[in-house]
Amino acid sequence: MVNLALYWAEEYQQEYPDARISVTGGGSGTGITAMISNTVDIANASRAIKPEEREQALVNGVEPVEHVVARDAIAVIVNPENPVRQLTLQQVSDIYAGKFENWKELGGDDRPIVRLSRETNSGTHVYFLESVIRLGNKDNKTLFSRNTLLLPSSEGIIAEVRDNPNAIGYDGLGYVTPDVRVVAISQGAANDYIMPSVKTVNENLYPIARDLYMYTNGEPQGLIAEYLNWIHSPAGQQIVEELGFVPVD
Amino acid sequence: MSANKLKFSEKIITRGIQFSGLSSIVFVLMILYFLVAQGLPVLSEVPLRDLFSTRWYPIEGYYGILPLILGSLVVTVGASLVAVPMGVLTAIYIAEIAPGWAKEILKPLVELLAGLPSVVLGFLGILILSPFLRDTLHLPTGLTALTGALLLGMIAVPTIVSISEDALNNVPETYRTGSLALGVTRWQTIWGVTVPAARSGILTAIMLGVGRTIGETMTVMMVTGNAPVMPDSFRVLFMPIRTMTATIASEMGEVAAGSLHYSMLFFIAVVLFLFTLAVNIAASKISSRQLKRSERILS
Numbered sequence: 001m002v003n004l005a006l007y008w009a010e011e012y013q014q015e016y017p018d019a020r021i022s023v024t025g026g027g028s029g030t031g032i033t034a035m036i037s038n039t040v041d042i043a044n045a046s047r048a049i050k051p052e053e054r055e056q057a058l059v060n061g062v063e064p065v066e067h068v069v070a071r072d073a074i075a076v077i078v079n080p081e082n083p084v085r086q087l088t089l090q091q092v093s094d095i096y097a098g099k100f101e102n103w104k105e106l107g108g109d110d111r112p113i114v115r116l117s118r119e120t121n122s123g124t125h126v127y128f129l130e131s132v133i134r135l136g137n138k139d140n141k142t143l144f145s146r147n148t149l150l151l152p153s154s155e156g157i158i159a160e161v162r163d164n165p166n167a168i169g170y171d172g173l174g175y176v177t178p179d180v181r182v183v184a185i186s187q188g189a190a191n192d193y194i195m196p197s198v199k200t201v202n203e204n205l206y207p208i209a210r211d212l213y214m215y216t217n218g219e220p221q222g223l224i225a226e227y228l229n230w231i232h233s234p235a236g237q238q239i240v241e242e243l244g245f246v247p248v249d
Numbered sequence: 250m251s252a253n254k255l256k257f258s259e260k261i262i263t264r265g266i267q268f269s270g271l272s273s274i275v276f277v278l279m280i281l282y283f284l285v286a287q288g289l290p291v292l293s294e295v296p297l298r299d300l301f302s303t304r305w306y307p308i309e310g311y312y313g314i315l316p317l318i319l320g321s322l323v324v325t326v327g328a329s330l331v332a333v334p335m336g337v338l339t340a341i342y343i344a345e346i347a348p349g350w351a352k353e354i355l356k357p358l359v360e361l362l363a364g365l366p367s368v369v370l371g372f373l374g375i376l377i378l379s380p381f382l383r384d385t386l387h388l389p390t391g392l393t394a395l396t397g398a399l400l401l402g403m404i405a406v407p408t409i410v411s412i413s414e415d416a417l418n419n420v421p422e423t424y425r426t427g428s429l430a431l432g433v434t435r436w437q438t439i440w441g442v443t444v445p446a447a448r449s450g451i452l453t454a455i456m457l458g459v460g461r462t463i464g465e466t467m468t469v470m471m472v473t474g475n476a477p478v479m480p481d482s483f484r485v486l487f488m489p490i491r492t493m494t495a496t497i498a499s500e501m502g503e504v505a506a507g508s509l510h511y512s513m514l515f516f517i518a519v520v521l522f523l524f525t526l527a528v529n530i531a532a533s534k535i536s537s538r539q540l541k542r543s544e545r546i547l548s
Contacts, residue, residue, distance in 0.1 A: 030502050037506070056505065112389040119475070119499045120308045143306055149392055149474040149489050152499055156375070163380050166389050
């Protein structure tokens with residue numbers, strides 16, 4: 001969500017030239033770690049803070065307060081040459097767990113499947129593991145197949161999917177470019193296959209969607225409170241929509 | 250008075266040189282201490298059997314470093330297979346065969362290659378080399394150990410070329426003239442006399458070149474796919490792998506300081522340190538042997 005945070009900061013500074021906001025990327029773990037060690041005012045995260053992280057923060061005298069600032073849909077993407085247009089959640093899970101090795105098992109061409117993922121420090125990675133591969137089941141201990149490629153950036157995933165007809169990847173809807181194909185996803189074989197969009201996410205139809213958070217130390221005060229209010233305002237949420245994320249309420 | 254002054258300034262200079270010399274030792278020792286202090290707790294917390302298991306997935310507590318060590322070795326060996334013949338042959342060409350004008354073009358070009366930032370090389374790897382390898386070799390993906398090895402070879406070549414070339418230039422001219430006077434061809438002179446005479450220098454060059462590839466991070470992180478697969482056969486060269494350096498670089502930003510995962514990354518750094526240390530010791534063993542050789546020649 002670093003793109004979103006950067007756009008917000010830029011827009012806000014243009015509207016209020018006195019404000020100074022600096023944004024650093026690196027993944028949700030990075031942001032929350034920085035929050036725990038109290039080196040930032042706001043930590044952006046695409047996953048909720050873990051209980052042990054909250055505990056560690058409290059030990060350091062930091063009390064993380066959660067704000068949902070936008071929603072995000074994770075799009076499953078393939079190369080435009082790939083004839084596979086739709087998958088069930090279970091199929092996506094099986095692909096990443098390594099149960100399928102060839103696209104023809106899924107009604108595609110006779111090609112090996114190359115799985116792409118973000119690195120383990122990305123909130124998207126953890127979300128995908130818990131909600132898609134393990135289908136939200138806490139006792140499920142399935143892992144990413146060993147030969148899943150872990151790429152350091154969203155752009156790396158888009159580039160490989162665009163060039164490689166064997167590849168499957170996942171990425172925030174906001175990062176997806178028109179030169180890759182987004183796959184329609186269904187909750188189960190009996191349900192409708194849904195394309196991710198602002199509309200389908202807000203209507204809770206698209207199954208792979210999540211909240212995006214900002215954490216502050218205690219209830220936001222002064223400048224930070226003003227900034228968060230602005231983010232929730234129509235101007236702030238307009239940016240959410242422009243970047244392909246989903247506005248909250 | 251002036252003699253006294255001279256003595257005084259000389260003392261300062263000596264001390265200054267002494268300090269610079271010792272400081273590098275102190276820095277290395279401090280780095281080593283820091284790595285070991287942060288990394289060793291791992292040994293008491295993770296059983297050795299888990300440590301040398303084959304699964305690396307730290308966010309769920311799988312701390313097997315075997316695939317990472319082997320991943321680094323595969324890329325390094327692959328890079329050496331590319332860089333050693335290419336580097337040594339280039340050095341021979343520049344030192345022994347090339348006419349003066351070609352020498353003057355080639356040497357700066359090789360040095361320019363040495364100055365190429367590794368992130369630029371990685372970028373070229375993603376955009377050009379990886380799609381090319383995927384299409385020509387019909388691989389599932391172009392982000393493989395081979396891609397990393399080829400690019401790392403490019404990083405090691407300049408080191409190997411410039412040090413080997415120095416070694417070849419240090420071979421006394423009389424060796425060559427003597428050999429040619431015996432009616433031996435130019436090729437036989439190079440292969441039978443000049444190269445063997447410069448052998449220790451060339452071996453040092455190879456070791457230093459290999460040392461560079463083990464520690465290289467950015468390029469491998471961009472082009473090898475970073476999948477912690479356990480290398481099991483020759484085929485692994487054509488599959489994605491994950492190196493120790495890429496693991497440290499991509500995971501260090503995220504871990505909570507003091508956690509087991511954090512210590513684990515330092516432990517990997519210790520292993521990496523031991524590898525480079527071994528290569529450097531081998532290199533200095535070889536070059537000290539060279540010294541004895543030249544002493545023998547002089548006597």
